[in-house]
Amino acid sequence: MRKTFLNILYNAVYQIFIVLVPLITVPYLSRVLGPKTYGIYSSVNNTVQFLMIFCILSVSYVGMRTISKTRTYGTPEDLTKAFWGLWYFQGIAGIITIAFTVFITTVFHIQYWFYLLLMVPYLISAQVDISWFFQGLADFGRVVLKNTCVKLVSVVLILLWVKSPADLWKYLLIMSVSTMLGSFVFWFDIHRYVGKPVAHFYKFKKTAIAIGTLMIPQIATQIYTSLDKPILGLFSSSTQVSFYDNSQRISNMILGVITSISLVIMPKMASEGKEAQKVVMKKSLEATVMLGTLFAVIIMANTKQFVPFFFGNQYIPMTPLMFWFTLTIIMIPTGGVFANQFALANSRDRDYAFPVVIGAILEIVLSYVLDRPYGAMGAMIAILITEFVVLILRLWVVRDGYQFTYVFHDVPKYIAIALITLAAGMLMPNFISSAFFNMAVKSIIMLVIYLGLMFLFKLDFNEDIVKLLKNFFKRG
Numbered sequence: 001m002r003k004t005f006l007n008i009l010y011n012a013v014y015q016i017f018i019v020l021v022p023l024i025t026v027p028y029l030s031r032v033l034g035p036k037t038y039g040i041y042s043s044v045n046n047t048v049q050f051l052m053i054f055c056i057l058s059v060s061y062v063g064m065r066t067i068s069k070t071r072t073y074g075t076p077e078d079l080t081k082a083f084w085g086l087w088y089f090q091g092i093a094g095i096i097t098i099a100f101t102v103f104i105t106t107v108f109h110i111q112y113w114f115y116l117l118l119m120v121p122y123l124i125s126a127q128v129d130i131s132w133f134f135q136g137l138a139d140f141g142r143v144v145l146k147n148t149c150v151k152l153v154s155v156v157l158i159l160l161w162v163k164s165p166a167d168l169w170k171y172l173l174i175m176s177v178s179t180m181l182g183s184f185v186f187w188f189d190i191h192r193y194v195g196k197p198v199a200h201f202y203k204f205k206k207t208a209i210a211i212g213t214l215m216i217p218q219i220a221t222q223i224y225t226s227l228d229k230p231i232l233g234l235f236s237s238s239t240q241v242s243f244y245d246n247s248q249r250i251s252n253m254i255l256g257v258i259t260s261i262s263l264v265i266m267p268k269m270a271s272e273g274k275e276a277q278k279v280v281m282k283k284s285l286e287a288t289v290m291l292g293t294l295f296a297v298i299i300m301a302n303t304k305q306f307v308p309f310f311f312g313n314q315y316i317p318m319t320p321l322m323f324w325f326t327l328t329i330i331m332i333p334t335g336g337v338f339a340n341q342f343a344l345a346n347s348r349d350r351d352y353a354f355p356v357v358i359g360a361i362l363e364i365v366l367s368y369v370l371d372r373p374y375g376a377m378g379a380m381i382a383i384l385i386t387e388f389v390v391l392i393l394r395l396w397v398v399r400d401g402y403q404f405t406y407v408f409h410d411v412p413k414y415i416a417i418a419l420i421t422l423a424a425g426m427l428m429p430n431f432i433s434s435a436f437f438n439m440a441v442k443s444i445i446m447l448v449i450y451l452g453l454m455f456l457f458k459l460d461f462n463e464d465i466v467k468l469l470k471n472f473f474k475r476g
Contacts, residue, residue: 059086251328
């Protein structure tokens, strides 16, 4: 239990870090590069992010659960066969994708071809990325430490070397090369866990089907997360797009923290029997709902002060957007318990893919309908409706794998606690003239209220929290 807690903590810290880095670099780069040059970077980056899907395939998902099961039930020889046999899929896919990219960009000189070539190391980083192996082993500390060091170095280099729009190539090169080096670092330790390369793929037919099935939701997710802003841009002003984009930033940061639980729990679920999985699912859902509702209500209560404090007075109109966007902090991780932790862990790849594909289609349709008359507010409504539908579908497609009344026993209590805490936070007066300190004090008080209500409502999870803390701080 202590190891699981540490793994969750490692991932949570890392997820906060990778979101905080853009919050440091984006304001700097937007000023240094200018709107036009930064727009070029966005176009190049979106293209490369899409190409990365075909470098990685779905080996990260398949590999994590396979390595976890092999670690628990297999031999060291099985672990060697699984690692090399899985990475061959990724390695060959990466070679094909990179060769295709280089050929198209150099022969046809497509728009921004030079910058795309500078991002080839980024594609190589995806090809050689084996972090999924260490995640399958539940060795998250190694993953977090090395990636954090690489990202810190890249931030320093950006601040030192990128000084004008003409330095865009430097920025792209720093990002791509540093990411590539970060991926290669993992290979220095691989000999400690596996033997020499094997001469065959790992369960070729079964693995190929799993990879193909999981590629669909990956592509759908790209549509899901990337097309909402361009669609809004077609029907509304760049200001509305800016309001919409920035209103998601804090929610996305918190989402990274909470969804880090899924990265830790999924390998654990994959290695457990069905009865044990039910217990793990219940505890994971309660932890997810608790964190989601707690963060959501604290952000909601502070939104009115936070927006002008963090983004500036010109962004005050986006306050209601940020307020309602926080609902995704509850919906997305809750669905992730049933999708990432259960469906993927049990090789129910179609059940994992179906809700995401439906969500991608629904998001596009709703955005087209709502963006023109309502702008950023319409885009937000489209996302919230989509996420709610995806959540319901994720619960429904795996309904045979859990008992609803058992797993959701305490969820209504968490909702009640959240609503009471939110009401208290919204009615709370400003204690201090400083916006920062006032938000800090309000957040602490709301945290105390939330935790106090948890023990007042006598939740099942209370005992686990107390036990976890005792074990964690126990010496000797």
